[in-house]
Amino acid sequence: MTGEAQENDQHMPRQVNIEHAVRSFGLLREYFAGAIAVDLDTRITWIDKRYRELLKLDAEFDPIGLSVEQVIPHSLLRRVVQTGRPILLDIMDFDDRQFVVCRIPLKDEQGNVEGAIGFVFYDNVDYLAPILDKFAALQRQLSRAQAALTRERQTKYTLSSFVGNSGTVRELKAMVRRFALRDGAVLIEGETGTGKELLAHAMHQQSDRAEGPFVAVNVAAIPEALLEAEFFGVAPGAFTGADRKPRKGKFELAHGGTLFLDEIGDMPAALQAKLLRALQEGEIEALGSNTVKKVDVRIIAATSQNLSERLADKSFRSDLYYRIAVLTIHVPPLRERLDDIEVIATTLLEQIPGQEGQTGWILAADAVECLARHDWPGNVRELRNVLERAAAMAPEDSIDGALIGRALPQLRGRGSSTAPGLSGRIAEAERQALIDAIAAANGSKSAAARHLGISRSQFYEKAKRHNL
Numbered sequence: 001m002t003g004e005a006q007e008n009d010q011h012m013p014r015q016v017n018i019e020h021a022v023r024s025f026g027l028l029r030e031y032f033a034g035a036i037a038v039d040l041d042t043r044i045t046w047i048d049k050r051y052r053e054l055l056k057l058d059a060e061f062d063p064i065g066l067s068v069e070q071v072i073p074h075s076l077l078r079r080v081v082q083t084g085r086p087i088l089l090d091i092m093d094f095d096d097r098q099f100v101v102c103r104i105p106l107k108d109e110q111g112n113v114e115g116a117i118g119f120v121f122y123d124n125v126d127y128l129a130p131i132l133d134k135f136a137a138l139q140r141q142l143s144r145a146q147a148a149l150t151r152e153r154q155t156k157y158t159l160s161s162f163v164g165n166s167g168t169v170r171e172l173k174a175m176v177r178r179f180a181l182r183d184g185a186v187l188i189e190g191e192t193g194t195g196k197e198l199l200a201h202a203m204h205q206q207s208d209r210a211e212g213p214f215v216a217v218n219v220a221a222i223p224e225a226l227l228e229a230e231f232f233g234v235a236p237g238a239f240t241g242a243d244r245k246p247r248k249g250k251f252e253l254a255h256g257g258t259l260f261l262d263e264i265g266d267m268p269a270a271l272q273a274k275l276l277r278a279l280q281e282g283e284i285e286a287l288g289s290n291t292v293k294k295v296d297v298r299i300i301a302a303t304s305q306n307l308s309e310r311l312a313d314k315s316f317r318s319d320l321y322y323r324i325a326v327l328t329i330h331v332p333p334l335r336e337r338l339d340d341i342e343v344i345a346t347t348l349l350e351q352i353p354g355q356e357g358q359t360g361w362i363l364a365a366d367a368v369e370c371l372a373r374h375d376w377p378g379n380v381r382e383l384r385n386v387l388e389r390a391a392a393m394a395p396e397d398s399i400d401g402a403l404i405g406r407a408l409p410q411l412r413g414r415g416s417s418t419a420p421g422l423s424g425r426i427a428e429a430e431r432q433a434l435i436d437a438i439a440a441a442n443g444s445k446s447a448a449a450r451h452l453g454i455s456r457s458q459f460y461e462k463a464k465r466h467n468l
């Protein structure tokens with residue numbers, strides 16, 4: 001027998017089988033809107049006229065012999081052929097429509113799979129309507145949630161959002177650009193409000209991971225007991241009781257992108273060990289799970305504490321430090337780049353809404369001088385707050401030195417005959433207590449919180465409110 005004859009011979013029974021199968025389904029014809037058959041290689045061997053019309057195929061177009069996915073991209077007939085198992089009811093996307101489909105393997109007498117057949121049911125079948133409606137509603141919900149998540153995870157800032165032209169800032173930006181292209185962990189050091197998070201966003205956005213997610217976690221702001229779940233997630237059935245739902249951790253959410261760990265110095269010792277392991281192995285284990293998952297995440301950590309002191313007193317692990325401080329960036333405090341204060345203030349004022357009909361704020365020269373005399377412990381965040389206060393007090397569109405003087409925290413109330421009311425005094429006392437506790441704890445927020453008898457997250461929230 002020639003090779004060709006042999007091939008035809010092998011082909012014959014298969015073809016006969018498919019036709020036989022289609023004939024056997026003839027009875028069902030009135031219940032379905034189209035059918036298609038494929039061979040063992042998932043190439044189309046037959047398609048009925050109604051399915052062609054449903055797919056809007058041109059009259060001259062011949063799909064026979066093509067891979068099924070070339071004609072129906074979301075077809076799962078390949079899976080049916082590979083597994084030999086049917087998919088009896090499914091909803092398949094085709095362009096912007098959904099088809100209710102049924103897929104069945106075709107087998108020879110010995111039970112060997114030799115192809116598959118797929119049916120599309122009429123979408124006006126009454127009993128399918130509730131399923132289709134539910135599916136469509138869920139799909140709408142899902143796409144809204146996905147769009148919101150993508151918006152949330154996209155980088156909010158680019159390098160140009162970090163305002164400043166001084167030599168220091170130009171060098172800083174050059175360093176961020178260089179580091180962005182390397183994939184190692186980065187540690188950004190700098191006082192609170194200097195723009196560390198903004199730079200982390202910018203670095204992600206400049207890196208090869210820009211298309212991936214940017215996920216930020218503020219270690220100091222999350223209660224200690226919840227940190228592990230927040231980082232590594234919760235496996236299904238890990239807890240009984242209220243919090244039973246499985247949840248992805250920030251590590252997994254950042255897969256393919258960047259995980260920004262703010263205030264890493266506040267990480268409790270037990271979690272430091274787990275984080276180190278995750279970084280070394282490139283895998284994580286969710287709470288209550290006994291399997292590990294591979295993750296591909298770039299870490300950018302930030303700290304406003306002096307981590308070398310924390311290394312010395314052993315409250316921060318040196319092996320973790322060297323793992324995350326592969327590349328380090330120091331962001332200088334605002335008082336060391338006063339050349340930039342005018343351009344930063346002007347940019348921030350552009351973001352503060354003016355009064356009705358006003359085109360923009362004018363920053364007077366004596367206001368800039370006044371700003372340059374302040375030492376800005378809360379850095380750019382504090383500058384923004386002061387400008388917002390000054391703008392709220394401004395009788396017109398100009399902000400002058402006197403207004404800034406009134407808006408600056410330590411000058412507020414000075415020279416005024418009225419003493420602050422009770423709430424002002426309580427706030428002042430609270431601020432002082434926080435300052436004393438931070439000083440006594442050498443900058444460690446966890447220790448300061450313990451000293452004051454409040455939780456770390458409460459402490460963090462208060463410190464932020466007082467611009468500390």
Ligand SMILES: Nc1ncnc2c1ncn2[C@@H]1O[C@H](COP(=O)(O)OP(=O)(O)OP(=O)(O)O)[C@@H](O)[C@H]1O
Pocket residue numbers: 161162163164190191192193194195196197198199262302303304344347380381384
């Ligand atoms: N150079 C800058 N130009 C413009 N805006 C800035 C600049 N630096 C900081 N900001 C703004 O100041 C605010 C504080 O910045 P950011 O949150 O990045 O600081 P941080 O160092 O991460 O603070 P923390 O340590 O308290 O988390 C943000 O609103 C940010 O947009």
